[in-house]
Amino acid sequence: LQKDVKGLTNEEIRRYSRQLLLPELGVKGQQALKSSTVLIVGAGGLCCPSAIYLAAAGIGQLGIIDYDEVEISNLHRQVLHRESKIGVSKSVSAVAACQELNSSVNYVPYHLPLDSSNALQIIQQYDLVLDATDNVATRYLLNDACILAGKPLVSGSALRFEGQLTVYNYMGGPCYRCLYPKPPPPETVTNCSDGGVLGVVPGIIGCLQALEAIKILTGQGSSYSQKMLLFDALDGSFQTIKLRGRQPQCPVCGDNPSITKLIDYEQFCGAKATDKDKVLELL
Amino acid sequence: LQKDVKGLTNEEIRRYSRQLLLPELGVKGQQALKSSTVLIVGAGGLCCPSAIYLAAAGIGQLGIIDYDEVEISNLHRQVLHRESKIGVSKSVSAVAACQELNSSVNYVPYHLPLDSSNALQIIQQYDLVLDATDNVATRYLLNDACILAGKPLVSGSALRFEGQLTVYNYMGGPCYRCLYPKPPPPETVTNCSDGGVLGVVPGIIGCLQALEAIKILTGQGSSYSQKMLLFDALDGSFQTIKLRGRQPQCPVCGDNPSITKLIDYEQFCGAKATDKDKVLELL
Amino acid sequence: MSIPITLEFSGGAELLFDRQKRHDIDLPKQENPWRIQELLPWIRDNILKERPELFMQGNTVRPGILVLVNDTDWELMGELEYNLQPNDRIIFISTLHGG
Amino acid sequence: MSIPITLEFSGGAELLFDRQKRHDIDLPKQENPWRIQELLPWIRDNILKERPELFMQGNTVRPGILVLVNDTDWELMGELEYNLQPNDRIIFISTLHGG
Numbered sequence A, B: 001l002q003k004d005v006k007g008l009t010n011e012e013i014r015r016y017s018r019q020l021l022l023p024e025l026g027v028k029g030q031q032a033l034k035s036s037t038v039l040i041v042g043a044g045g046l047c048c049p050s051a052i053y054l055a056a057a058g059i060g061q062l063g064i065i066d067y068d069e070v071e072i073s074n075l076h077r078q079v080l081h082r083e084s085k086i087g088v089s090k091s092v093s094a095v096a097a098c099q100e101l102n103s104s105v106n107y108v109p110y111h112l113p114l115d116s117s118n119a120l121q122i123i124q125q126y127d128l129v130l131d132a133t134d135n136v137a138t139r140y141l142l143n144d145a146c147i148l149a150g151k152p153l154v155s156g157s158a159l160r161f162e163g164q165l166t167v168y169n170y171m172g173g174p175c176y177r178c179l180y181p182k183p184p185p186p187e188t189v190t191n192c193s194d195g196g197v198l199g200v201v202p203g204i205i206g207c208l209q210a211l212e213a214i215k216i217l218t219g220q221g222s223s224y225s226q227k228m229l230l231f232d233a234l235d236g237s238f239q240t241i242k243l244r245g246r247q248p249q250c251p252v253c254g255d256n257p258s259i260t261k262l263i264d265y266e267q268f269c270g271a272k273a274t275d276k277d278k279v280l281e282l283l
Numbered sequence C, D: 001m002s003i004p005i006t007l008e009f010s011g012g013a014e015l016l017f018d019r020q021k022r023h024d025i026d027l028p029k030q031e032n033p034w035r036i037q038e039l040l041p042w043i044r045d046n047i048l049k050e051r052p053e054l055f056m057q058g059n060t061v062r063p064g065i066l067v068l069v070n071d072t073d074w075e076l077m078g079e080l081e082y083n084l085q086p087n088d089r090i091i092f093i094s095t096l097h098g099g
């Protein structure tokens, strides 16, 4: 019954029929997705939409990393988690939700903090990485690890009513350090726990991260290498800006890199790699 | 324990803390959401993201209408449904998923086709309507019903790699008939079953529908009255276009309307109000 | 002097034009100004690839196609009477109904 | 003659400017062309509302702020040396890290 037709089973043809119809995707694109592996770092507001749409589209393997557990203050934006999962590992919770939608994907939940000791070993097993983290130290870590491992990095971020999206280390484009050679002063960094965020803003950016991943993996190419999308939810505006190219003097992706293995990123940034939701004292 | 603070319980303060922090929303905005009711028509690709983000944000009541049952070919884009829900009513399935995220919302699933006999009676009970349907006849029906009932209509659509978003009947802006006085010839209408759609495209448009609903309900106002957002996923571009205003000669929202009760929309459009997913014969 | 303008087709309208979304064209010199009224049959006769009835009905676009002049609904610009200017961007959007 | 330009602040940078995202300003006439190098201290002294150290470090913007000249990264436009033109749009974006 599960006869292979051009590498797809009848079940797969039924499930993916509406995207198989797209000439830009088709059977070839579906097979490319099926043989691709994506790692999402962070199982929060950006991960929830990106993970579920990648799972729905039929990615081969989806890894999700998070060290944290589900809290009630996550649920206004982290829509894969549930009231019944409060206290459960976020990576496990996110994977369980995706599994119920598409059990044919190979899921790998990592309940651990990504750090210099494990990042390369994990990232090397994936074709592409989504930065869905919430702090500066992990963003530098992830950037450097993706450069060292040669993986494209689809980076999203959101705060308050704004979102940003770009793709690093793809087709000769720049990396995070090319844009931001120095980390920001810790007192200028606001996370979602401190600044707040409207839940649907990471929803939109996370969807766009999944889209760029699908386009890269199926050979359409990304629209956001050396470009950044700025989204302002209050005025409903999207703006695309043109970024600098890869910097020859970049310490990690440049012509003579000084960073050839992962460093201590909390020290480099002067900030912890955590954004633990704190109990809000209102009034 | 569940002490009311300015109308919010401690549980609500914990759950919504990250959006209560936003000065543009705050306790007042949260209370506005809590006392608001939204109806989503269609429980497919646009509804799944919009329903879950409205539920997550703490809308008071969420109604979801769909006459159809979950099929496997829905699962590549209709991410609230699950393999275990194949054959189940889509409205029931969507509501069940939202319920697990936020049980404090009042959910009303309607397992029925919206038509001229029931539309007004249902729509009158809601503050705002999301058009998440998939056919022309229901789009005209919904437009006329929202005009007659005086409700803003947040309209989304998606096909292939493209999406469109606009808000009708809001702050003196135009309605669907102002833009499209005549229905399109049936042979020019392509639905997702025939033309295909990349799942994350309705994902993005549905998130944006939830966003506009939240902005309208909390008094921020919409960014898309008399404007339309065009999204092209292949080149990652968003474009905002300026639309005509309300047309004084519009047959339903004009100065001397000729349509004062709902008509037969399948006859008007020469097309059925269904987009049943057909079994795809590939090869 | 010819008038250079850009045509764009989206929402499925591009399927009638060999899937090409953007066309940079030069309208030939003529005595009177080019109006959209003359542009439509010119498009039909010169670059449309198939099924003209899915693009035009009578002397205008078929119902369900929005026409934009430089990102603004043509209804605000005079519709068929609009006089084309050099480097105008005229967009034809087929309305989507899927969801 | 003064030079009219538009400043925009986003990503949180607007919080240093009374939450106002867009500022239409006229730079006073001066002998030499206005460069971004001169614009930055002018902004700090004239429209910044609080905590200048969160906007500038030394003679440039603090790390984590992207500067754009008409939607293009200033790195491609000469950075501090760029000569401002009338009606330029200069954007300061604080990078977001939340998720």
Ligand SMILES: [Zn+2]
Pocket (backbone or CB within 6 Å): A174, A175, A176, A177, A178, A179, A246, A247, A250, A251, A252, A253, A254
């Ligand atoms: Zn670099």
Ligand SMILES: [Zn+2]
Pocket (backbone or CB within 6 Å): B174, B175, B176, B177, B178, B179, B246, B247, B250, B251, B252, B253, B254
């Ligand atoms: Zn009208």
